[in-house]
Each structure stands twice: as C-alpha cells, then as structure tokens.
Amino acid sequence: MGLFDRLKSGLGKTRGGFYGKIGNLLTGRRIDEDLFDELEEALIEADMGIATAMALMDALRERVASEKIKNSEALKEALAKEIEKILVKGENPLTVAEGVLTVLLVTGVNGVGKTTTIGKLAARYKNAGKKVILCAADTFRAAAAEQLTLWAERTGVDIVKHGEGADPGAVVFDGIQAAKSRKADILLIDTAGRLQNKSNLMAELGKIKRILNRELPATPVEALLVLDASTGQNAISQAHAFAEIVDLTGIILTKIDGTAKGGIIVGIIDEMALPVYFIGVGEGVEDLQDFNAASFGAALFATEEQNDSKEA
Amino acid sequence: MAVFGSLATKLQETFRKLRGKGKLSESDINEAMREIRLALLEADVNFKVVKGFISAVKERALGVEVLESLTPGQQVVKIVNDELVALLGSTESKIKIAPKPPTVIMLCGLQGAGKTTTVGKLGLYFKGQGRRPLLAACDLQRPAAIKQLQVVGDSIGLPVFAKSVDSTPLAVAKEGLAQAKQNGNDILIVDTAGRLHIDENLMDELRQMKAALNPDEILLVVDAMTGQDAVNVAQSFHESLDITGLIMTKLDGDARGGAALSVKSVTGCPIKFVGMGEKSDALEVFYPERMASRILGMGDMLTLIEKAQSAYDEKQTKAMEERLMKAEFTLEDFYEQMQGMKKMGSMQDLINMLPGVGVNKALKNATIDETLMKKTEAIIQSMTPQERRSNSILNGSRKKRIAAGSGTTVQDINKLLKQFEQTKKMMKQLGGMAKGKKGNLNLPGGFPGF
Numbered sequence: 001m002g003l004f005d006r007l008k009s010g011l012g013k014t015r016g017g018f019y020g021k022i023g024n025l026l027t028g029r030r031i032d033e034d035l036f037d038e039l040e041e042a043l044i045e046a047d048m049g050i051a052t053a054m055a056l057m058d059a060l061r062e063r064v065a066s067e068k069i070k071n072s073e074a075l076k077e078a079l080a081k082e083i084e085k086i087l088v089k090g091e092n093p094l095t096v097a098e099g100v101l102t103v104l105l106v107t108g109v110n111g112v113g114k115t116t117t118i119g120k121l122a123a124r125y126k127n128a129g130k131k132v133i134l135c136a137a138d139t140f141r142a143a144a145a146e147q148l149t150l151w152a153e154r155t156g157v158d159i160v161k162h163g164e165g166a167d168p169g170a171v172v173f174d175g176i177q178a179a180k181s182r183k184a185d186i187l188l189i190d191t192a193g194r195l196q197n198k199s200n201l202m203a204e205l206g207k208i209k210r211i212l213n214r215e216l217p218a219t220p221v222e223a224l225l226v227l228d229a230s231t232g233q234n235a236i237s238q239a240h241a242f243a244e245i246v247d248l249t250g251i252i253l254t255k256i257d258g259t260a261k262g263g264i265i266v267g268i269i270d271e272m273a274l275p276v277y278f279i280g281v282g283e284g285v286e287d288l289q290d291f292n293a294a295s296f297g298a299a300l301f302a303t304e305e306q307n308d309s310k311e312a
Numbered sequence: 313m314a315v316f317g318s319l320a321t322k323l324q325e326t327f328r329k330l331r332g333k334g335k336l337s338e339s340d341i342n343e344a345m346r347e348i349r350l351a352l353l354e355a356d357v358n359f360k361v362v363k364g365f366i367s368a369v370k371e372r373a374l375g376v377e378v379l380e381s382l383t384p385g386q387q388v389v390k391i392v393n394d395e396l397v398a399l400l401g402s403t404e405s406k407i408k409i410a411p412k413p414p415t416v417i418m419l420c421g422l423q424g425a426g427k428t429t430t431v432g433k434l435g436l437y438f439k440g441q442g443r444r445p446l447l448a449a450c451d452l453q454r455p456a457a458i459k460q461l462q463v464v465g466d467s468i469g470l471p472v473f474a475k476s477v478d479s480t481p482l483a484v485a486k487e488g489l490a491q492a493k494q495n496g497n498d499i500l501i502v503d504t505a506g507r508l509h510i511d512e513n514l515m516d517e518l519r520q521m522k523a524a525l526n527p528d529e530i531l532l533v534v535d536a537m538t539g540q541d542a543v544n545v546a547q548s549f550h551e552s553l554d555i556t557g558l559i560m561t562k563l564d565g566d567a568r569g570g571a572a573l574s575v576k577s578v579t580g581c582p583i584k585f586v587g588m589g590e591k592s593d594a595l596e597v598f599y600p601e602r603m604a605s606r607i608l609g610m611g612d613m614l615t616l617i618e619k620a621q622s623a624y625d626e627k628q629t630k631a632m633e634e635r636l637m638k639a640e641f642t643l644e645d646f647y648e649q650m651q652g653m654k655k656m657g658s659m660q661d662l663i664n665m666l667p668g669v670g671v672n673k674a675l676k677n678a679t680i681d682e683t684l685m686k687k688t689e690a691i692i693q694s695m696t697p698q699e700r701r702s703n704s705i706l707n708g709s710r711k712k713r714i715a716a717g718s719g720t721t722v723q724d725i726n727k728l729l730k731q732f733e734q735t736k737k738m739m740k741q742l743g744g745m746a747k748g749k750k751g752n753l754n755l756p757g758g759f760p761g762f
Contacts (some may be wrong), residue, residue, distance in 0.1 A: 041359050044353060044359050044540070045358075045359055045540050046540070047356075047539035047540050047541070049354075050350060050353050050354060109537070109562070109565065110426065110590070111423070111424025111425060111426055111535060111562075112424060113423065116454075119455075140590070141460070141590070142428075142460045142463035142464050142467070143456045143457075143459035143460035143462075144456075144460075146455075146456035146459045147454070147456035147457075147459075147460070149456075150455035150456055154455075164463070195562060195566070196565070197564075197565055197566040198564075228424060228535075230422065230535075230539060230541050230545075231535075231537045231538065232537060232538060232539025232540065232567070232570070232571070233354055233355070233356055233539065233567075233568070234356070234537040234565065234566070234567035234568075235539075237566060237567075255422075255424075257508065258422070258541065258545075259510055259541055259545075260541035261541065264539065283423075283453070
C-alpha cells in the first residue's frame with residue numbers, strides 16, 4: 001500500500017464516523033436551527049469540545065447570514081472552510097537542519113504511544129539517511145527500555161540506556177554525550193508517561209529540559225507532545241501543562257486509525273497555535289504521516305458511500 | 313482546572329436564581345439542565361448518553377417538592393446526582409470466582425489503556441486475598457510486552473506464563489490455563505494485546521481465546537481520559553465478547569472521567585475497579601458517588617447537600633421557620649440550630665465544602681473558632697429553660713450564676729446576648745422579606761449568627 005493510500009485508509013475510518021456523518025447530515029437539508037443543533041452535536045461527538053463547537057457554529061451562522069447561504073451544499077463548504085482555517089494554523093512540517101544535531105524530546109501522558117512513535121520516527125529519519133540515536137529516558141515503566149531497544153534493532157539505529165529505576169536525567173546526559181561524540185543528526189529521547197497533574201513527575205521532565213538547554217545551548221530542541229486521538233477534553237489540560245514545563249514546539253496525534261475523531265486537536269491548534277507535526281495511523285513502522293490540513297479538512301466531508309468504497 | 317472552576321461558578325449562579333421557590337418549575341429545571349448538560353459534555357460523557365440522561369432527569373425533577381432543608385438549586389443537583397449515581401452502578405468489585413479453580417480473568421482494551429499494569433494490580437489484589445494467581449502474557453504484538461509483564465510479575469512475586477513472540481496468543485492462553493491447573497494456581501489473569509475495536513481479525517482472535525478459555529470474567533480496560541469515542545469502543549468489545557465488567561484506569565489524573573458513564577450506559581456492565589496510579593497496589597474499588605461528583609465537577613457541594621439533608625429534621629425546620637418569621641426566635645432555638653450544625657461536621661469543613669469558596673480567599677482563610685462555639689453552647693446549657701426562652705429576664709445575679717456554671721465570664725455572656733439580639737433583628741428583617749413569598753428560608757444557607 002502506498003503512503004497516500006495508507007493515509008486515506010487511516011483517515012477513511014475517521015471519516016466514516018464523524019466526517020461521513022457530517023456529509024450525510026448536510027445532504028439535501030433545509031438550513032434551520034435543527035440542522036445547526038445537529039451539526040453542533042456532530043462536532044461535539046468528534047471531541048472538539050463545547051467551546052470550539054460553539055465558536056464554529058457562531059462563525060457558521062454569521063457566514064450564513066452575510067453570504068446568504070441557502071442550500072446545505074454551500075453550508076457544508078462554509079463549515080469546511082471554517083475548520084480548515086483553524087487546521088491550517090497547525091500545518092507546519094517538522095524540518096530538521098542539515099549537518100547539525102536536532103533533539104526530539106518526546107513527552108506525553110501514559111499510554112498515548114510515545115515509544116511506538118519514536119520507533120516510527122527512527123525509521124523515518126534513518127531512511128532519510130540521518131544518523132539517529134535513541135535515548136531511553138523512560139526508566140520507570142517496566143521493560144520500557146527493552147521496548148525501545150527492540151525498536152532500535154528493528155530500525156537499525158543506536159540506543160543509549162541505563163537500568164530500570166535509573167535517573168532519567170543521567171540517561172539524557174549520556175544520550176547527549178553519545179550524540180555529540182558520534183556526530184548524530186537526530187537524538188530521539190523517550191520519556192516516561194506522566195499524568196500532567198503529578199507535579200513531581202512534571203518537575204523531573206523539567207529537569208530533563210534544563211539538562212538539554214545547559215548541555216546543548218545552541219542545538220535546536222523540539223519538545224513534542226504525543227496526544228492520543230481518542231482522548232477527550234483532558235487533552236487541552238495536557239497540552240497546557242506540558243507546554244508550561246518543556247515549552248512544547250509541536251504535537252503528534254496518534255491512533256487516528258480508530259473510530260475516535262481526534263477533534264480535540266482543532267481546539268488545541270486554535271488556542272495554542274502549535275503545529276501538528278505528525279499523525280499516527282497504525283502500528284506499523286511506516287504508519288506515521290505528515291499532518292496535512294487540506295486533506296484532513298477535505299476528508300471531513302466525504303460521504304458515507306465514498307468512505308465505504310475507500311475502506312473496502 | 314480553570315474550566316471546571318468556572319463551570320461550578322456558573323452552576324451556582326444558575327442556582328442562585330432558583331432560590332426561594334416551593335416547587336421545581338419547568339423553567340427552573342430547563343435552565344439548570346442547560347448547565348448540567350454542559351458539565352457532562354465537558355466531562356466527556358457521550359452526547360447521546362447526555363441527551364438520554366437529561367431527559368430522564370427532567371422528567372423526574374418536574375414538580376418535585378423542594379425539601380425544606382435544600383434550596384431549589386441544591387434540589388436539582390441532588391436529583392441529577394442521585395440519577396447519576398444510580399446509573400453508574402454499585403460498589404461492586406466482586407470478581408466471580410469459579411466453583412472449580414482456576415478462575416479465568418481476561419483483560420482486553422485499546423492500546424495504551426493500561427492492561428498490562430492492571431494485570432499486575434489484579435494479581436497483587438488476589439495475592440493479598442491469599443490466592444495464587446498466574447499471569448499469562450498473551451500480548452505478542454507490542455515489543456517487549458512480555459518482558460514488561462515478567463518484570464511486573466517479579467516485582468509483586470507472582471509467576472508469569474510466557475512463550476516467545478513467534479507463538480500465538482491462543483496457544484499461550486491455552487498452555488497458560490493448563491499450567492495453572494497443573495501448578496494449582498486458583499486464578500489465571502490473561503493479558504492481551506491492545507487492539508482497535510474495528511480490527512476484525514484481532515477481535516476474532518479474542519473471540520477464539522474466549523472460546524478456548526471460557527473465562528469467568530472478561531474485563532474491558534478503559535482509559536478515564538477517553539472522549540466521545542468510549543461508547544463505540546465499549547459497544548464493539550461488548551458485542552464481540554460479552555464483557556462482564558469494566559476497569560477505569562488513570563483516574564489519578566485530572567480528567568473528569570465522563571467515559572465511565574458512557575461505557576456503563578452502553579454495556580450495562582459494572583465498573584469493578586479503578587486504577588489510581590502506576591504502582592501495583594494502586595487499584596481501588598469503584599465508588600459511584602465519588603465518580604458522580606467528579607463528573608459533575610461540583611466540588612463537595614453534593615456532600616454538603618447530603619449532610620444538610622440528613623442532619624435536619626424537616627418538621628423542626630418548618631417550626632423554626634415560622635418562629636423566625638414572627639421573631640419569636642429564642643436562645644433555645646439558637647441552641648437547637650447549633651446542635652443541628654454540629655451533626656454536619658465542623659464549621660471549617662462545612663465552609664470548605666461550599667463550592668465557590670475555593671475562589672473566595674476571605675472565606676477560605678476565615679478560621680472558625682470552634683472553641684467559641686463550645687463556649688456559647690456551655691453558656692446556653694447553664695441557663696434554665698425559662699431563661700433560654702426569654703433572655704430578657706437575665707439580670708446580674710442570673711448572669712453570675714450562669715458564668716460560674718459554664719466556666720465563662722459575665723462579659724462572655726453579655727457578648728453572646730448582644731450577638732444573639734443582632735441575629736434576631738437580622739432574622740426579623742429576613743423574615744419580613746420572605747413573608748411575601750411562599751416557601752422556606754433556605755436553611756442551611758441562613759443559619760442565624762453565622
């Protein structure tokens with residue numbers, strides 16, 4: 001399966017739920033309050049959150065009035081434009097400078113897919129001819145380092161690790177030294193999952209960031225938050241908390257191949273102006289795609305039948 | 313957290329408007345329900361579940377007589393809460409134990425829900441009950457999942473049955489069961505790979521495992537942070553496997569956990585345990601009351617309502633109310649009120665429980681002098697019934713006697729009397745205002761003297 005097809009099939013499932021639903025809702029309907037209510041519900045069902053959903057509906061109502069929108073096809077387009085207007089702010093692919101080290105610090109709450117994402121990133125950069133080093137700074141979860149080691153073997157890249165229970169700061173320090181001496185292009189740091197309300201664990205993450213700043217003052221550090229697409233409104237709290245501790249530079253949205261809509265990302269992009277660097281569309285090593293606002297936005301309004309044929 | 317805060321405030325504002333009415337009218341309820349709906353949606357309860365819930369509550373709330381001890385707003389919240397608790401189910405953490413061991417427990421769920429960690433927690437839970445669990449590592453998908461379970465097993469001193477990743481989950485499960493029988497393990501806990509509920513092949517694999525193991529419990533592990541999609545996940549797993557229970561994980565986070573209500577309502581299965589941390593002993597019994605107040609996000613307002621309700625005898629309150637109106641309020645009544653309040657816990661507790669106090673610094677920092685209350689109590693207790701009923705007869709010698717009896721001074725008594733008179737005056741004014749309207753005085757909102 002080609003990359004594009006993979007993206008399509010990954011997103012297709014997503015569309016089948018919400019996006020397809022919007023398409024169906026909007027086919028041959030009169031524009032009235034009922035329709036607006038149903039649309040708002042569809043947005044909420046996509047985990048966009050009430051605030052975002054209401055703001056979108058307000059914008060849509062305004063457009064209907066000012067542009068004298070009369071039919072549901074035009075309404076569909078107007079809503080697509082409103083959503084895309086936001087999504088486009090998150091479209092800003094991660095660029096890695098040539099010939100210098102770039103650090104990718106991967107953070108997030110438990111179980112969002114940090115380690116898997118790192119495996120995919122390692123494969124991606126390795127295939128692009130980069131020298132990649134993995135750094136196993138999740139010293140808390142049982143066998144996290146082993147999991148990362150398997151990814152290192154699978155993708156053929158180096159790994160720096162300590163024993164379980166070691167100080168993650170020390171592992172990061174060693175990772176930095178290894179990256180310097182081996183002249184690596186990419187240092188990928190895996191961190192333990194932590195719930196954002198655990199202040200001691202967040203402080204530990206802050207320490208890792210400080211070590212990076214101190215040891216690599218001139219090196220670009222991308223602090224990435226991995227978000228699970230099936231997460232609800234708590235994702236907003238996650239984004240804020242991690243941004244405060246490590247000064248996030250981007251988001252990776254995982255598990256978009258399920259029926260979860262990942263709509264929470266709309267509100268986060270809107271509010272925090274953070275780019276979505278990648279989306280995870282499966283468990284395979286190649287299932288990491290660039291975030292593309294246009295295809296995401298266009299995919300919003302595919303109809304159910306189109307989805308069925310795509311999924312088949 | 314700011315979002316939650318403002319929501320609680322909004323609810324309070326809505327409820328303030330509802331004050332002082334005898335029965336809940338349709339418009340009262342509609343207004344309150346709008347806020348409740350938002351609260352539930354913000355908490356990630358699925359919108360369809362919210363819809364059904366709201367309409368059920370509306371029906372129940374309409375025309376309900378407001379309890380004397382509650383404000384109409386509190387009454388609405390109480391109904392919402394009662395319904396929510398009822399929907400969330402009971403504190404039912406019992407695991408069905410097979411008459412003939414081993415009892416087989418299979419865990420399933422999406423990737424990253426916390427299955428492997430939960431397997432360890434359940435193992436430790438049963439070990440603590442004197443049982444001998446065996447853990448079976450049937451997640452051959454995720455790299456190092458087997459190793460993870462082995463490390464977990466080691467740390468809690470439990471055996472783990474595992475094979476290489478080239479095996480199949482079905483084979484591991486079958487052999488694990490055989491080994492449990494052979495070694496006399498009375499519980500077999502089966503870890504499975506995380507999978508999408510729409511992945512037909514992998515769901516079929518679980519069905520085959522179910523057929524081979526005939527588990528006594530199939531538990532779906534659900535991340536408390538899950539959004540609207542929780543209903544689809546739970547429904548699919550339930551349809552495929554006929555799950556017997558739910559475990560909510562990561563409840564030690566700050567997610568409101570509305571997914572609990574969603575999954576409970578689509579499956580009807582009890583929530584048996586909740587995960588409260590990463591350590592192996594962080595597994596707790598599910599308390600529907602706690603979950604309800606967490607989902608509603610209203611601080612401990614609910615606890616306060618409960619307390620107010622149980623501590624106050626309705627008739628007593630009614631009689632008191634009438635006397636307040638007529639300004640016949642005596643020290644005896646004052647004393648009774650104090651006793652009623654004492655049943656509700658310490659003043660400081662009560663104040664802290666009021667929603668909105670969190671933001672009100674002055675109130676939060678106001679320390680209530682409990683010894684002063686005790687002193688007041690002692691003084692009144694040292695009075696004769698006659699003196700309590702009409703404090704105007706208190707002359708110098710009576711005061712001296714009371715002071716000696718209560719271990720206080722005449723000044724203390726004078727202070728109390730002055731305070732009491734002020735309160736009475738205030739009450740009279742309030743009573744005059746309330747006279748025009750039908751209804752109660754919103755106790756406990758209007759305790760005299762505080």
